[in-house]
Amino acid sequence: EVQLVESGGGLVQPGGSLRLSCVGSGFTFDTYAMTWLRQVPGKGLEWVSLISLSGAAIYYADSVKGRFTVSRDNSRSTMYLQMDSLRVEDTATYFCAKGGWFGGPGFDPWGRGTLVTVSP
């Protein structure tokens, strides 16, 4: 069974940093692009970042560009999201998802998410 488990969320002050992890199991991790998405409580879904199989190609939403850094360690079947200069508006549940390469089979599946709260 394909599983994704996010961790690293928590409470942080504005301007602070946090690093999220996403561990994949049940599939060959290094043969899939991986994606971070987020959802503000009570609001819709927002794409955050996409990383290719090897990590050579990376894309970010404008809202996080220059502040967030995505990376992956295929030997550990893990993707990371380093979040710096955090803002109150970054408060959300962060999901990782398998896939996301354009034209592919979509984000499938998603992890259960980890909550990031940015507050003074």
Added chain:
Amino acid sequence: QSVLTQPPSASGTPGQRVAISCSGSRFNIGNNHVYWYHQVSGAAPKIVMYRNDQRPAGVADRFSGSKSGTSASLAISGLRSEDEGDYYCAAWDDSLTGWVFGGGTKVTVL
């Protein structure tokens, strides 16, 4: 303001057919595939349609998808209580170089 436009709500009685629209532009839906996700309150979203009209394994054939020009649609026939929740459309946007989502449509089974 979402890049893709969806109606905020849709409803139907059990057994009825419900259709959800998703409108975009030539940069996203007009030039790329559309994907649909279903989210039940508090849970992780699940994919119900990919590449416009392809059903993932395990998704009931009551779900169907279509795309024409810069718009797409997800239809649910034979509506059931477990179909309730929020449905989101998504597409790659060539101008923004990223994925864009609709604001979501809340489906209620009356």
